[in-house]
Amino acid sequence: MKKILIVVLALIVLVAGSAFYLIKLKGPVYADSADAQYVMQNITADSRTSRTIVWQSRGVIPKSYIEYRMTGNQNSSQIEATNIDFKTDEGVVHKHTAYLSNLKPATKYEYRVGDDKNRTNWFTFTTEAEKVSNYKVLIFPDSQCADYGVWQRLSSAAWERNKDAVFFINMGDLVDNGEQYSQWRAWLRAISGMVSTIPAAPIPGNHEYYTLDWKATPAKLYENLFSLPTNGTEGLPNQTYSYDYGDVHYVVIDTQAEELAAFDNNIYERQVQWLEKDLSKTNKKWKVALLHRSPFDWRASDAPNTIGKSFLPILDKYGVNLVFLAHIHSYSRTVPVKNFAPANKGTVYITTGRSGDKVWEGSPRKTFDEVFYNPLDQPNYLTLEVTDNELYVRAVKQDGSIIDEVHIKE
Numbered sequence: 165m166k167k168i169l170i171v172v173l174a175l176i177v178l179v180a181g182s183a184f185y186l187i188k189l190k191g192p193v194y195a196d197s198a199d200a201q202y203v204m205q206n207i208t209a210d211s212r213t214s215r216t217i218v219w220q221s222r223g224v225i226p227k228s229y230i231e232y233r234m235t236g237n238q239n240s241s242q243i244e245a246t247n248i249d250f251k252t253d254e255g256v257v258h259k260h261t262a263y264l265s266n267l268k269p270a271t272k273y274e275y276r277v278g279d280d281k282n283r284t285n286w287f288t289f290t291t292e293a294e295k296v297s298n299y300k301v302l303i304f305p306d307s308q309c310a311d312y313g314v315w316q317r318l319s320s321a322a323w324e325r326n327k328d329a330v331f332f333i334n335m336g337d338l339v340d341n342g343e344q345y346s347q348w349r350a351w352l353r354a355i356s357g358m359v360s361t362i363p364a365a366p367i368p369g370n371h372e373y374y375t376l377d378w379k380a381t382p383a384k385l386y387e388n389l390f391s392l393p394t395n396g397t398e399g400l401p402n403q404t405y406s407y408d409y410g411d412v413h414y415v416v417i418d419t420q421a422e423e424l425a426a427f428d429n430n431i432y433e434r435q436v437q438w439l440e441k442d443l444s445k446t447n448k449k450w451k452v453a454l455l456h457r458s459p460f461d462w463r464a465s466d467a468p469n470t471i472g473k474s475f476l477p478i479l480d481k482y483g484v485n486l487v488f489l490a491h492i493h494s495y496s497r498t499v500p501v502k503n504f505a506p507a508n509k510g511t512v513y514i515t516t517g518r519s520g521d522k523v524w525e526g527s528p529r530k531t532f533d534e535v536f537y538n539p540l541d542q543p544n545y546l547t548l549e550v551t552d553n554e555l556y557v558r559a560v561k562q563d564g565s566i567i568d569e570v571h572i573k574e
């Protein structure tokens with residue numbers, strides 16, 4: 165009996181040793197077993213030649229990598245990612261960021277991420293063409309939820325119908341409580357297919373600025389989770405930035421002065437200076453601004469509030485064509501507005517609705533609104549299609565029915 169046991173043990177040692185030797189000879193095993201999750205693309209200032217890829221790992225990964233290649237090409241390049249750790253209410257998150265530059269325009273790429281031993285499956289992205297005259301963007305209003313299944317179903321419906329979208333915008337209040345990491349995980353998990361394929365371009369909303377006990381605080385998790393263009397207002401990372409796609413220049417403005425008052429008391433003054441510089445530099449035909457809160461009083465009147473008094477003169481001065489807003493969970497589209505009043509030629513303000521499960525029955529129709537709709541029955545999203553001669557916006561319910569559509573000409 166003892167002899168048999170010794171023989172069996174010897175055989176086990178022999179088989180395990182051979183397997184170990186073979187694996188060693190073969191080198192790293194690239195399987196879908198990498199400790200890499202929540203793989204996402206983030207928008208860059210120039211989508212023709214660059215892309216940012218962000219992911220997280222459960223464990224500490226001293227060296228993490230992105231490997232990428234043109235689709236159909238067997239030779240891949242590899243660069244090491246930048247790693248940061250940040251604290252959440254669930255413990256430390258290990259974040260990895262890789263900035264891909266010098267990419268070829270109008271080209272389909274494959275990428276995978278991981279460490280020295282393991283890699284994920286391949287994901288794909290396509291760079292913007294040198295001259296793009298027709299493209300589509302998905303826009304999601306407030307996605308804050310009690311049940312992120314609602315966000316999952318709405319975003320999936322939008323993505324299934326619009327696989328030709330080249331990036332997507334989130335209008336702030338991405339989650340209900342910005343310090344609760346489980347909400348961010350649910351938010352990211354819901355869009356894993358979309359966000360690993362096209363870049364996210366989020367803007368911050370007031371709910372990103374709440375502590376677990378609902379006190380105002382800087383939006384640390386929002387700031388840490390994303391890696392967005394660093395061309396914004398100094399001291400406001402990921403909160404303000406700008407980027408180009410085709411013949412459109414997009415600017416992101418942070419409207420959370422109220423939440424930040426005790427931490428940073430002049431964010432509008434600094435953003436105004438930045439915005440003036442940013443808009444004066446662009447030669448793009450179209451300009452689109454993205455703000456979470458409206459520049460107009462939230463009640464039925466359309467008197468400018470502090471945000472409006474700060475930013476509307478600059479939006480007017482540089483002829484911003486379209487402004488997307490959020491926060492009040494209804495959909496509305498104003499007539500063109502200039503100098504705080506309706507005008508023949510001016511900026512159209514679209515309040516985008518809700519893509520989560522929070523509704524506000526009292527959301528008011530206002531004096532400048534040409535169209536108003538409160539999506540109490542189901543969530544909604546928007547598409548923005550850019551062509552040579554117009555910006556075409558559609559507001560769509562989850563079931564595919566149209567709330568509103570508008571063609572904005574020069």
Ligand SMILES: [Fe+2]
Nearest residue numbers: 337369370491
């Ligand atoms: Fe909000």
